Amino acid sequence: MIRINLLRGRATGGYRLPEVSFTLPYKKIFVVLLVAIAGYGGWTLFRLFGGHKPVIIQTQKRVVTLKEDTTPFDVVEDIVDDIHGGRFKIRVLNRLSSPAHLSVNEKKLYERFFIKNVFDVFNTAVRPGMGFNTITLDNLGNYFIYGVTPTETEAREFQTSLKKADAILEAEKLEFRKKFFETKTSFALKGFLNYNILERLYEDDSWKRDEVFKESKESVLYDMTQVGRSCGLQLTRPAEWGGFDVYGSAKKHTLWLQATATYPGLMKWVAALYERNFQIGYSKVNLTSIGGQKILVAVECFVYANH
Numbered sequence: 001m002i003r004i005n006l007l008r009g010r011a012t013g014g015y016r017l018p019e020v021s022f023t024l025p026y027k028k029i030f031v032v033l034l035v036a037i038a039g040y041g042g043w044t045l046f047r048l049f050g051g052h053k054p055v056i057i058q059t060q061k062r063v064v065t066l067k068e069d070t071t072p073f074d075v076v077e078d079i080v081d082d083i084h085g086g087r088f089k090i091r092v093l094n095r096l097s098s099p100a101h102l103s104v105n106e107k108k109l110y111e112r113f114f115i116k117n118v119f120d121v122f123n124t125a126v127r128p129g130m131g132f133n134t135i136t137l138d139n140l141g142n143y144f145i146y147g148v149t150p151t152e153t154e155a156r157e158f159q160t161s162l163k164k165a166d167a168i169l170e171a172e173k174l175e176f177r178k179k180f181f182e183t184k185t186s187f188a189l190k191g192f193l194n195y196n197i198l199e200r201l202y203e204d205d206s207w208k209r210d211e212v213f214k215e216s217k218e219s220v221l222y223d224m225t226q227v228g229r230s231c232g233l234q235l236t237r238p239a240e241w242g243g244f245d246v247y248g249s250a251k252k253h254t255l256w257l258q259a260t261a262t263y264p265g266l267m268k269w270v271a272a273l274y275e276r277n278f279q280i281g282y283s284k285v286n287l288t289s290i291g292g293q294k295i296l297v298a299v300e301c302f303v304y305a306n307h
Contacts, residue, residue, distance in 0.1 A: 099140060106198055108247070111139050111281025111302060116274045117167045117197055118143065119267060125161030127154035131184075131289075138284040141169070141193045148184040152176055155187040162191070169194035213250045213279055217241070217305040220280065221255065227272050232265035236296070253303045254283075260294050263287075279304040 099107060118137055122145075132147035149155040155174065162171040170192035177186045214220050221239055228235075235258065242254030261269070266287070273280065281302040288296045 102195065102198075104247070107139075108281055108304075110195060110198055111283065113274070114139060114167075114193060114197070115282045115285055116270050118193060119270060121162060121165040121167045123267070125158050125165070127157050129184075130154050130158065132287070133289045135287040136285070137193070137282075139282060141195065142190070143193055144188070144190040146186070146188045149187050150184055152185060152187070155185075155189070159189060162189075167194055167197050168192075169196075211279060211304075212277075214305050216307050217251075217253045217255070217303045220278070220303045220305050224257075224273065224278065224280070227276070228259065228261075228269050231261070231269040231272065233259045233261045233269055233297070235259045247304060250279075250304050250306055252281075253305065255299075255301050255303050257297075257299045257301070259297050259299075260290065261297055262293055263295055266295065266297055 102110065115137065122135070127149075129150040130147060131149075132145060134144065134146040136142070136144040149158075155176070159171050159174050162168045168191060171189065173191060174187065174189045177188075179186055214223075225233075225235065225239075237258050240256040242256065244251045244253040246252070281304070282299065283302060284298075284300040286298045288298075290296050
């Protein structure tokens with residue numbers, strides 16, 4: 001305690017101001033500050049080393065349902081590029097492995113038959129538990145498959161089966177991606193189709209099967225859609241006609257179709273058109289899953305007719 005005497009009085013007698021004393025609790029202040037500093041330091045160390053560490057919150061990408069008035073052709077290339085950075089080039093080309101090597105009749109035959117041949121291979125190669133989100137095929141020889149597999153083993157077995165099939169030239173590009181909190185693994189496979197399958201059907205630049213062209217493209221479209229309805233296909237937008245090329249005495253018309261179907265129903269439709277010898281060819285086919293066991297089918301094809 002410190003006593004401060006502002007005015008000393010006389011030793012004896014006289015007026016004397018009262019002494020004012022201040023008690024300054026330095027020890028208490030020091031203890032409080034020490035406790036505060038120690039507490040702050042301990043709290044900081046606790047956060048850094050022993051407390052709740054920062055948590056990185058991961059969220060899945062929002063899956064946008066594909067609208068039925070959106071043509072999958074407009075989006076499938078974006079999907080491919082987003083996942084794998086675009087298409088890849090085939091290093092070695094076998095005979096008939098490029099459309100430029102095909103005669104006019106060979107091109108027509110391949111356009112007619114490659115869809116059925118390729119789907120036959122896919123359906124044989126698929127393994128239990130696998131599912132498909134996107135399948136794209138075109139008559140330039142490209143194919144792309146994106147789906148899910150219980151484990152990587154099933155997808156690798158699927159790839160091996162495709163590589164053994166004569167309808168497939170290349171099936172080397174297989175990639176996997178495990179999605180956050182999902183039990184199944186996403187996979188993507190892309191490759192190149194084999195034009196050599198024509199050799200089973202076509203010899204010495206001649207085609208033995210009779211080609212009978214209908215009078216009008218509209219009559220072919222009508223028959224195609226009637227067969228489609230019997231297989232469960234439902235058009236989601238009116239069919240669209242493009243331009244045409246001259247094919248002998250007939251015309252080769254471009255046609256775009258978009259429909260919903262089940263996968264088995266689509267396979268029945270493709271097989272029926274093949275078995276009934278429809279004079280059509282396929283340029284591009286895209287299948288996109290839309291849920292409920294249904295797929296959205298976009299087909300670019302050629303219709304051969306007299307007018």
